[in-house]
Amino acid sequence: MLELLPPLNDHNLPWMDTIHPIVVHFVIAMAVISVIFDFIGVFARRPNLFEVSFWNLLVATVAIFVAIIFGQIEAGLASPYGASRDILNLHSTIGWSLAAVLAVLSAWRYVIRSRDPRSLPLPFLGAGAVLGLLVAVQVTLGNQLIWIYGLHTVKVVEVLRAAQI
Structure with missing residues (x-):
């Protein structure tokens, strides 16, 4: 069955380059902007930003599962x-946890939006702050994997392949 897969390239991937970072940057941007718009909307009394925030949160929730799929394949x-x-x-563990947090926040936000789209409760803002913190930790870990350990970089893949001979 493995012979049906394409050969691995110099990044140790069956496709041109890593896809996980591309998708995950989209998730990061959407999740962070959702939290920022919530805070601006509450403190500047601009409830129209809540609609933008809701849709960003929803898209981030869908996109994180795509990021996780590619992340799990590329991690393997x-x-x-x-x-x-x-x-x-x-x-990986925090990534799956973030998917759960985003799904719960999206569902919670949907309920809040259907009851009163012009206000947000403070506990939801607190949960958004926790989301922002989790995203920051996750970004730090991802950066370490790439910039310190060089996973899927050509030089590291070459060294690891040479060591397995």
């Missing part, structure tokens, strides 16, 4: 080494 092909294994496992 990454050949993590040393401390990068633990960081990759934590990154």
Whole structure:
């Protein structure tokens, strides 16, 4: 069955380059802008921003599952080494947790929006702040995997392949 898959390239991937970071940057932007618009909408008394925030949150919730699918595939092909294994496992766990948090927040936001689209309760803003914190931690872990450990970079893949000979 494995012979049906395309051969791995110099990034150790069956496609041109990593797809997970592309999709996940979209998720990061949508989730963060959703939280920012919520806070601006509440403190500047601009409830029209709540609509923009809602749709950003909804799109982020859908997109995170696409990011997770590619992230899991690419993590499986990454050949993590040393401390990068633990960081990759934590990154994966927080990624799935973020998907759950986004899904719950989207559902909660939908209920809030259907009851009164012109206001947000403070507990929801607090949950948004927690979302922002989780996203910041996740970004830090992802950056470590790329910029410190170089997973899926050509040089690291070459070294790991040479070591397996």
